[in-house]
Amino acid sequence: MSEDHDHDHSHDHDHAHDHAHDHGTPHPLAPEDNSPPGRYELMIMAIRDLMIEKNLITAEQVRKGFETLDSWQPARGAQIVARAWTDPAYKARLLADGNEAIADFGINMGGAKLTVVENTESVQNVIVCTLCSCYPRAVLGLPPDWYRSKAYRARVVVEPRAVVKELGLEIPDDVAIRVHDSLADLRYLVIPRRPAGTEGWNEAQLAAIVTRDCMVGVANPQVA
């Protein structure tokens, strides 16, 4: 891992990394991982060690890199959604150019392009990456295990209604499901519908009900 952590994972990394999963190699940081390292994991470790040996990076920079990645939490996305709910002009900017709009919060997508899609009374958007696990890390942090699972990736494009129902979300027949397969240089963020009962709430109150899964589209915000 390089010292430049402002970007979402590069595609090369994301894909090479996740292809390793496809061949049965667990995530190098997974706590339950007691198996011997796989080919890509060994390559990553070897490159890291060589770069440290050649004084191109330091072990501390590598550690800080993971610390930075782990510091990216879904709360970053929630504040963006809350602003979009309360400020129509901001929402218009967000839908037109996600990268430009999230710069208001000091968030930088790096090389990827943030594409924001909005749920309406007739459309529910759902995000997946069938190829690996492309995810808008800069705004949502690291993807949940279910998002990376082969079952979700394979099934949600074929039977999205069944998959979201298993996750507790029943989509009425008159609402279209729009699945977005994130395979290239775009990353997706869903603006869920603002629920009734939140009139007059401020951005912080609103952000509190915008959970991670709402921004992937497999859940909708709830008012307690």
Added chain:
Amino acid sequence: MTKPLSAGDRVRIAAVNPPGHRRTPFYIRGKIGVIERACGEFANPEELGHGFDGMPKKRLYRVRFKQTDLWQNYRGGPGDTVDVDVYEHWLQPLPAQSSGQGERA
């Protein structure tokens, strides 16, 4: 680079199976969709994935497919769709259709 496409244009995804690192999933190969939007130009990840520089850049589009066009016995409404990010070299432009499909997006 190919001629730019616009929202609403009908396209067929190439029904080919080249070796190497490819970003176009099998489930849309050979299928017909509609350009939802043009997304700009990006270094070609299918080249980057093999250590090349990804040049020349390729135009990227979001292509919208009707679920019922992709899967037999799809269980869901006729409005259900999948939007897929596809690079220009996978797209074969089709003549406009008067039935209205080309007017979506």
